Amino acid sequence: MSDNGTNGNGAVNGNGKKTLLSLVPKTDVKQTLKDFKTDQEVRWCPGCGDYAILAAVQSFLPELGLRRENIAFISGIGCSSRFPYYMNTYGFHSIHGRAPAIATGLATSRPDLSVWVVTGDGDALSIGGNHLIHALRRNVNLKILLFNNRIYGLTKGQYSPTSEIGKITKSTPMGSLDAPFNPLSLAIGAEGTFVARTIDSDRKHLQSVLRAAAQHRGTALVEIYQNCNIFNDNAFEPLKDASVRDDITVRLEHGEPIIFGADRSKALRRSPSGSFEVVQVADVSTDEIAVHDAHNPDPSMAFALSRLDQPAFEHTPIGIFRDVDRPSYDELMAAQLAEATETQGKGDLAALLSSGDTWQID
Structure with missing residues (x-):
């Protein structure tokens, strides 16, 4: 057993972080995007953001060089949950909200698999909220892609746990009264070790975040702003509108000063209360500008960043908010089992079941 409480498996990537890949x-065969496409007709509404995410994932996976039979996509219920049908890997279309639970069983019993969860804001944060937060706090070796379109799309446009207050839908004709979840704040509060946000239409950024998530040791949650052009069109339009997006999008890079804006004139400064405030670069000293530290074990900075765009998209951070190293649940469980086997032997299930007091019923 290694000195950090793990079984010592895994390798270290170029950033000095441990990875379980x-x-x-x-595979010994060079892979391409085509290798990850199936013969199934992709069936989402024309113009749906899911198409862009699917293409980004299919074109990124060959970089990992993993055998396709050792990759698994697990989904729940929702538009996004059709994902496993379109990936030429193993997969499981499970039940509403339970994808993290099913994926946990798979990841902990099969360390030779790269396990991905595909879910939506309704699937993950409503009926599946309990499973999501416990996967995060346990740090199971899962990669969770949370498609957030702020609506229930598959069931035709009801408000979801991320819909804004006052949202008028078929189920809230007078406007939603619910305060919405912030998925990143929730994940950071659950001590998630990798928490990130990206956008369906920004393929380069999306794939850069996926690369980092794939290499992460433990649970990686990636919130993807995804447009539902049928029931909630243009929900994230300010972040896609070329005339304003550069002024409101805060791109986070570990170790770099948080400066943004079309002319790089804006920056973030940490206030005495711990929150962030937007300042003009010309009005502050270099030392006052916050430097992003995704590897800080204290989650307070990442949490403060996750609150920056509340309640609207006036200034919205994207990128990796938190990326810290902690032993994964899978490693700890394997080490515990190895220790039990070493001290007590392999055991005999049949003998265990018939041991102790028994009764015969006539």
């Missing part, structure tokens, strides 16, 4: 068998 070394346990997943590699």
Whole structure:
């Protein structure tokens, strides 16, 4: 057993962080996007943001060089949950909200797999909220892609746990009264070790975040702003509108000063209360500008960043908010099992079931 309480498996990536991908068998054959496409007709509404996310994932996975039979996509219920049908890997279309639970069983029993969860804001944060937060706090070796379109799309346009207050939908004709979840704040509050946000239409940024998530040791949650052009069109339009997006999008890069704006004239400064405030670069000293530290074990900075765009998209951070190293649940469980086997032997299930007091019923 290694000195950090793990079983010592895994490798270290270029950033000095431990990764468990070394346990997943590699392929000797060069892969392309076509290798990850199935013969199934992709059936989402024309113009849906899911198409862009699917294409980004299919074109990014060949970079990992993993055997396709050692990759699994697990989904729940919703538009996004059709994902496993379109990935030429193993997959499981499970039940509403339970994808993290099913994926946890798979990841902990099969360390030779790269396990991905595909879910939506309704699937993950309503009926599945309990499963999501416990996967995050346990740090199971899962990669969770949370498609957030702020609406229930599959069931035709009811408000979701991320819909804004006052949202008028078929189920809230007078406007929603519910205060919405912030998925990143929730994940950071659950001590998620990798928490990120990206946008369906920004393929380069989306794939850069996916690369980092794939290499992460434990649970990686990636919130993807995804447009539902049928029931909630233009929900994130300010972040896509070329005339304003650069002025309101705060791109986070670990170790870099948080400066943004079309002319790089804006910056973030940490206030005495711990929150962030937007300042003009010309009005502050270099030392006052916050430097992003995704590896800080204290989650307070990441949490403050996750609150920056509340309640509207006036200034919206995207990128990796938190990326800290902690032993994964899978590693700790394997070490515990190895220790029990070493001290007590392999055991005999049949003998265990028939041991102790028994009764015969006539």
